[in-house]
Amino acid sequence: MLETPALQRVLDAHFPNVAMPADIAATIARRRLHDGRSLFVQGQRTQAFYAVVAGEIETRFTGADGTVSVIENVGPPRLFGLAAFAAGQPAEYEAVARGACEVLVFGREAYMRLMDEVPGFARALLAEFARRYDGTLRLLQAARHQGAAERFALALAQLVRERGRRDDAGWIEVTATQAELARLAHLSRQTVNELLQAARAEGRLRLGRGRLWIRC
Template identity: 70%
Template sequence: MPEHDALWRMLDANFPGLALPPAVARQLPALVPLRRLARGRSLFVQGQRTQAFYAVSAGEMEARFTGVDGRVSAIEHFGPPRLFGLAAFAAGLPSEYEAVACRPSEVLVIGHEAYRLMMDSAPGFARALLAEFARRFDVTLQLLQAARHEVAADRFSAALTQLARQRGRPTGEGWVEVAATQTELAQLAHVSRQTANELLAAAEATGRVRRGRGRWWWRPAGA
């Protein structure tokens, strides 16, 4: 079944080398359903205690944070085979962000029963999960350092690179087409739209960016 194929692809990508005992491999597919989301649909909201963690199987999800002043910031975009919602689920805490589908998407839902089965009966899964937590903690520290020390231009350059990697489509001669709005870019870089417009214009003047409606083209350094 397609959802079973999606499950095995996700496990291979996130936990390479993990060998499931035959009994676990037989039981697991029935415990990990595939959920489809329309564009703009929330999977869970900020402050919600989730009953599962998730993996993107198709499409793209966005993590959004709403501040006390009501301002909404895009924290991150993620596509297949990214795991998300893991920390809040494992710790039993409210989610720190809202997960929203950027376009029609599919996610694998890994609930308590599947989690217990993997933790208790799949040797190596707990170690692999701990390694994933460690990697994410390191990334979080790097992001905090960037937010504290990097200037707007550096954050903007990092946001350009991140969106190009996540949504980019090569179009020849070193250019990558990126379907993203200026607003999304500004939110990801934590700058105003005016600043984002100025920085895009500067990048365009150097030949690194070409702008279009609802998209832009990016050429990595050295391309």
């Protein structure tokens, strides 16, 4: 049976003010994955979109030359697989468990009922897509026209929008690795590390394993 608090955390993060009827919540499954297990593979037509509620999912794609590139390390309560599922297109990447993890599975029935029966869900979903699209455009613009510090700031801002959780002390916790931040900012890991250390020295940022805290 689905744990309601886990679902509520996902709704609060992505679809605030949207009430989830109990009968629709009952159609959303919770799936556990072992380390290294693929949730779906590149080129597969997915039957659901997902939200991480525990652990971490690595999204990655394999190029024509066999090179594997990590796109993102997805932690709670982040959604993923939305675009391919909503468009009915094959997935552009593979989703693999990094360590033991759990995801919520929003299948076709849940999606259709949420869209058709829950006031505000469709608008909230459109806003979620718009935020992601805007963040991607900003990073592409930064990669072409802006310096390292500006790219770094934009990448941090995108992560805060997508995953940030504010605590009582005024810090915003973000789950992200340096490699992921470097990819988002189109910078080397060495440059990102130097910028992170500078921000920490200034008291604007704290670092942890696979996560960071930003004072905004």
